[in-house]
Amino acid sequence: MNIAIERSGAIAIVQVDNPPVNALSREVRSGLIAAVQTLDADPSVQAVLLTCAGRTFIAGADVNEFGKPPQAPHLPEVIAAIEQAAKPWAAAIHGSALGGGLEVALACRFRVALANAQLGVPEVNLGLVPGAGGCVRLPRLVGARKAAEMVVKGSPIKAPAALDVGLVDAVFENDLQQNALTWLSAVVEQPLPAPVLQRSVAGAALSSEEWEQVAKALLPRDKRLQAPAMALECVKRACEAPVAEAQAFERETFLSLRGSAQARALRHVFFAERGATRPPEIKGVDTKEIQLAGVVGGGTMGAGIAMALRDAGINVVLMERDAESLQRGLDRISTTYQSSVKRGRISAETAEARIAGVRGVTDYTGLAEVDLVIEAVFEDLQVKRDVFAQLSAVCRLDAILATNTSYLDPAAIAHGVVAPERFIGLHFFSPAQIMKLLEIVPTAQTSMQTLATSFALAAKLRKIPVRAGICDGFIGNRILRVLRAQAERVLLAGATPSQVDAAMRAYGMPMGPFEAQDLGGLDIAAFQRKAAKERGEEVFAPVAEQLCEMGRLGQKTNGGWYDYEPGERKAIESAVVADVIAKVSADVAKQAWTEQDIIDCLVLPMVNEAALILQEGIAQRSADVDLVEIHGYGFPRWRGGLLQDAVERGVGEVVERLRHFAAVGMTPEPCQKLLAVAETGTF
Template identity: 40%
Template sequence: MSEVVSYERDGDIGVITVDNPPVNALGHAVRQGIVDALDKGLADDGAKALMIIGGGRTFPAGADIREFGKPPQEPSLPDVVQVLENSDKLLIAAVHGTALGGGMEITLGCDYRVALDSAKMGLPEVNLGLLPGAGGTQRLPRLIGAKAAMQAIVEGKPMKAAKLKDMGVIDEVVSGDLKAEAIAYAEKLVADGAPRRKVSELSVEKESDNVFSEFEQSIARKKRGFLAPFHCIKAVQAATELDFAAGMKRERELFTELLNSPESAAQRHVFFAEREVGKVPGISKETPKRDIKQVGIIGAGTMGGGIAMNFLSAGIPVKMLEMKQEALDKGVALIRKNYEATAKKGRMTSDQVEKCMSLISTSLSYDDLSDVDLVIEAVFENMKVKKQVFGELDRVCKDGAILATNTSTLDVNEIAQSTNRPEDVIGMHFFSPANVMKLLENVRGEATSDEVIATVMDLSKRIGKVGVLVGVCNGFVGNRILHKRQAQAVKLVNEGATPSQVDKVLFDFGLPMGPFAMADLAGLDVGWRIREGLREDDPENAPERDWMDALAEQERWGQKTGGGVFDYAEGDRTPRPSDTAMAEIEKYRKEKGIETREVSDQEILERCLYVMVNEGAKILEEGIAMRPLDVDIVWIYGYGFPVYRGGLMFWADQVGLDKIHAKVKQFYDESGDPVWQPSALLEKLASEGRKFGDL
């Protein structure tokens, strides 16, 4: 018998225990072990019922991700679930921890389910671009109805034991010693003569087609571009229209389609990349980490307040510093307003709101930051201002305190040189709104110590962020690529496209909004001030003034002023074409003597995306990003690059680097613009027929 699955008898109950640390993943050895242990239990005349339970911290938590992409080994998971269901002895699943995906499907192959009150179960395969492929889409509707099953499978979220009992998935919720309680429950079932209850033999109520089409419509916007949610709906519908065997066949067909789809390949890449991104090459697990018990935040504006909320929500006290009491009061009031809005939506209780608010203290003096373990400045994006702030922090902060800047573009090394401890300085670039966006771009300076890096990367997880370590350059990874795309978008408009056309092409590709709607959301004044700073500090290399600057100088700053590149009605964020903006565009074209032409959607797509890929390759060449997956995660969690395309560099691999390189070279030859000079890395990989994923 398998070493990871054991069989023993406890009184009249045969106990099958899965013990495959850390999460009892359902790899081949476990699957074979369950079948072998079941055979032993069925042959044990003293066992009047059988129970399957997880050893260690959880019931089987799902498939073994190490087997993804490898040839399947028998027995398959669907076969194991069927073998369990075909057992001629009463079979009980005893669940603790998290029974997800295949783990939950194992329980559906049993007659009865008992769970610890802290247990959670769910079918999250949709998050990998798949559907539950071991009968989940066929058995769950038979247990709880098609509508509830469809919603649970498409949402893909774990559910608590109490809710699962209310739904009819779990028969008994217990507390204390799960094994003892589950055996007592099994003994009672035996004593009561409880019948076998094969889920596959339960009838499922026929639903009208409207139930499925209406659900599709309800998720169409949110799930735009994803394939798996809609295949999940088809599979559940099959459960209402076909017998069990035919439904299982249909589930397998749909599962195989998804498994071979580019969308699922992309989602699986993101799944692994998100887990890998926190492992920084060259920083060992043994690197010491500093204890972060209290955080200082300089600046109580929208960004500072949003940053503070991440720490407050994680139970970490925050000291907030401003120069004026009025600004502090306004900032704290906004934090409370945000928490109370969350409470109104039922996502937190009023007690939790008060607990978070109790962790804030405020100050008008830098001296009050003398005892914080980490301080993050979120002040105006100006080098002189930031250097003054860091000079003060160097004076007041204790030895060992980490000094972080939230700059989105400025040189972290230059900021660090305004202190006597550059090894303690790091960039922590939060994305707006900082309390919502998952990305945290951690910027390593030349002198930043490994200890500081390890601490900040670990802290990123603690506050619910996906931390990516990047190097120093203008704009780091995310904004450096963004600036190149935004510049192409403007040039395309200069040449004859409209802002609406450019935005539609990028939206249809899968981005949450186009370049110009995004600029309006962020505020045209933000980019304008950065460009003005460059014109002041480095006039020779600064960008020339264009119609975007003209709009900003008229205080058309986007949504917040009711107009930017687009016009906005009061209380409505829908962008509408603007006569004012078009007048400025026409004026600029005339001043520059630009003869407009028809610009195709394909050219817009290629110029906006291929310039990003080329810049991403240059970033990898320079070591600003260590791996292609770092670029992918930055763009997915910071800028809404579609998950079903796998991130910028993964998507480029799917398109073909030879194709992209040829177009980049063509654009360079036609324009002479240095931005289109092909990256040496892109050129090398294309010529060798390789991918970024091979690096």
Template identity: 40%
Template sequence: MSREEKLVSDPISSTRMVGRVLVVESDNPPVNALGHAVRKGLHDAAKAAESPDVDAVVIACKGRTFHAGADIREFGKPPQAPGLGEVIDAFEALQKPVVAAIHGTALGGGLEVALGCDYRVAAPSAKIGLPEVKLGLLPGAGGTQRLPRLIGAVAALGPIVTGEPIPAKKAKEMGAIDEIIEGDLVEGAVAFARKLVADKAPLRPLSKMDAPKTDMAAFDEAAAKLLRRSRGLKAPSVNAQAVKNAVTLPFAEGMKKEREYFLDLVSGEESKAQRHAFFAEREAAKVPGVTKDVKARPINKMAVLGAGTMGGGITMSFASAGIPVTIIDLNPEALDRGMKIIEKNYRATQARGGLTEAQVDKALANITPSSNFDDVADADMVIEAVFENMDLKKKIFKDLDAKCKPGCVLASNTSTLDVDEIAAVTSRPQDVLGMHFFSPANVMRLLEIVRGDKTAPDVLKTAMEVGKKGGKVPVVVGVCYGFVGNRMLHARGAQVRKLLLEGASPVEVDGALTKFGMAMGPLQMSDMAGLDVGWRIRQETGAKDPVGDALHEMGRHGQKTKAGYYLYEEGSRTPIPDPEVDALIAKVAKEQGIKRREIDEKEVFERLMFSMINEAAKILDEGIALRPSDIDVIYLYGYGFPMGKGGPMFYADSVTPAYIADRLNIYADNTGDEELRPCPYLARLAEQGTTFAADAAAGSKAA
């Protein structure tokens, strides 16, 4: 047994000798973030490793993960020495092998620490990555310079420009990991280090190496392909340039550029917005009444009612996460059609390289199709995903109440309807809530969880946890028509209809928002969803849309019929303006006595955006959303709001509620549309000269 001697121990870091190998372990729960205390502990350990009694060093972490990144709470604050780069340089300068022992995730600064080591070993379940681009940043401690030198510039582009993590097995194939350790990781790392010493293995400081020979044409092509997905964000292109610098510049110059890029990005509005989104997503998990001692109910089997687009997508989300799902549709033909679409979607993902054949087969094996409603009886959770009709949903929930076992969570995928009214037809309203998925449900990450008046805390926690397991970002909202996302969308939709009749064209309406950075405009979105869907909802609610109704009656249902607000060529989703639609809009306006005029882009944009923000202020005032940042998460993950703008409420604060209220008053005065008048809460914020975030932080909500 090896001689083991503990040298230094404190709550954050410890060092111990295992024979002549110095083991350095950090312990900074929950993710061993590289805050000041951790950096100091590592730097002190590097100094201790200079001792002639030390032959090699192993850097490891206690707890559930290796260093999972920097402590981003330090961003914007005066730096405290030692910086992460100084820590990495100290280990890289040691004239003895340094081995990183990675478990959990080595992300951002954590991977940069590992890249400052000569060798890297990992547990089989480990992942590595440089996700800084998702915060509008780039790796600031040599990641863009060392990783290309280790695995090649083209291979390094993907993980750096997209921020996606790499599993240990793939990382080893790429050359980023030297060995996968089965069993005790630290013991295996110590044995690996001893073998390096015995074999007199070379030291491998990446700062002293050149990147492998690179085909620059291939590099530029790969970069261009990745950047097409970035939707105009600045950080991805800056990251790509930094990687290119690793090939074209000496290490010191590449590092200097990396630092310049980092400082420029960290002070920019895009990164501030993306960092806000990062914290907002985590804040959304904090729900009043759902404390740590509330235990989620076990969900070992799920049933989904309805094999249509939503039901199929919901089924895929949970089957892919390893939960057995029975998908039930009383129409055998619809069930068969739904199962074929599910398999087709899985195989398409497999063909793109998103899933292996084994993963697809495993997911499909988790799905059991059924036309027997009685098969809900042994489910732990049932998600209803049928047509948006209150009478139909109430009938289904009455039947579920009779068929489902006690404690089964009963969820409706309603996008607008009153969850309390649905729950009231059961004898167990405490088990009922809304789980509003977004189409396509197997792709879109947002999950609006609608908390009913009588929804039990453990049911709410169950929905949140199972949502996360299914790859969703859950946000808890209250009961009202449309909840948060669709209610705001309906307010914008009213302005879309009015702007069209007042003189704006479909291209001008959509262009005002796509220029801002939205994935698509409201009319393009309608065409994608299907104008028949909107028409059916209006039949249910009694809402009016004379242009939309006329298009529906003409058989123009959007992309599915190759004609809606736009025309579409066969096999294409690209909208083509149609003079026939412009003529229809002009005709409807004339019939309603509306005198059309030229409307500038600023008015179009502000009426669309500010009407949503005004509605969001009402939602906050009513307590339907818990906090402004929850609304941001909903729009970032469910409605294509540009990540670089941080969400509608973050954007509202950046332009100020005072400005928004002033513009809304002007538009209300000019058009006579009182729906544009600022609500009392927005007006109060404007009068006080404060912001939504500041008001929420002060704890006053919207009182």
């Protein structure tokens, strides 16, 4: 049974037990309505305490019902039954009360919680708004501003903060059920407050000007996101319109958004992220505990990896080649943590503890007892091989050896490693302590335990892990290389860098490809192209090669694809770059470029390359590609990722557009995988 009823004197205890997160399945919804009817008919019941078994209160809707036709009873019916019950209900919250879970709690006359519980309405993160009265009830407890913040931002708040704003009535440090029963026994002897929906909006009303200020403060810059603005409008209606009208508007908005492309895209990302740390191929495989980790290399990447490990509570041994380099690495870590303290992100005590958990060494013997060591040195095959030869000699045979290479072949790096089954590629993205993506790259000899442990480590680091096969650039950088090449092809055919960048920003990217190169430095891609040429591969970057030869490496040299005033980041159209483009493209036919043509000429070849990556088995699933693009390269989340966006558009149309551009030499022909998907409609 999902719903159980017990008694404690005159108080009935209704317990929801629907593992793992007590989601609001159809059975739970039906059971709650039945409980209301049963207890209302029992004259010996004075009040009802709603509790949940397991590790959390009701954490929201049942994700297994997402995308399926809704089944009665619907959540608004459940909430109406609880709110209109003859006996007052109180919600006892532990863990998380999110989305529909909080809406159920709002239907109760009272709410109490453990101090570490969190409450929120995160529907906006799925392209939705609360659909069962959350927007209407919240302002009646916490006021217009706080309700707007909770609904539009979708971020949960802790129980003590919820108590401060009036969302809960009491907070307990422990023994939730007994404390809640004692508290409820006392309050039901006093005059009962009105049901939440019958109360006035808490606090002062907001003027039109104040609502505009709230909108400016809360709404995202990207106005193409639909849910945040609609969520704010729902809260505004709840504060200004009659209750029935506000409820109807909220429900209508919820239903209209539920079937939208953005909601489908965000649901796709939600499920992909949910399963990222537990791919089916490692199910049931034992993992090793990582308590002490080594990092070889104290540069920007190595220091970032060390901080990512420390943020997860893993002690670190940082190794550098000499005392001076080691001190720079330790100082880099310390400075970054102190900066976080100044910005209010962590406390001084937390920073001190994390810094203290990093020990520096200049000899490989200092890594003899680590459970895992991650190499983060210069991208040179022989240099990396030398590192692992040393590590093989000193590390325990059960210690995992990982390379952070972004382009080199991990199997080639592992050549000569003792016990190669413990070797793996862990490609962090910079800054490693912030960026969420982690590409996990096993070799043919990597054991399943090493692979599974790497995914477990990613979960501990709160990263989004994606398994990648071995090829130049793995998944993300291989697709990035296509983007950069296509951007240059469009330049040679008549577009300008600013046109290309503006088009990609319009598509939803945080910055265009040329702006991004100037920010990171053109020399990074130049080094990668050099390595590719040495492997006998063809590269296409005629303009970028010229700019590098001229010493135009981006913002750090006051000139790259754009010009920059010293110390400034504002991009200025460059006559020098225009002249280089003109000379390189003298024999290339020019055309007038529309924004959509630029987008298609850059994005659709990326889709084709991603399809090739799937065709070759470099990526296991299309969702993995989408996670790489979102978490590693700033692809707009609301599009659902590169391949989800192609599916939403229609892969048949993608194929036709590629053929159109391929006919004039601007893009490759669609690959076999893409042609097959055009027939089925899904990757």
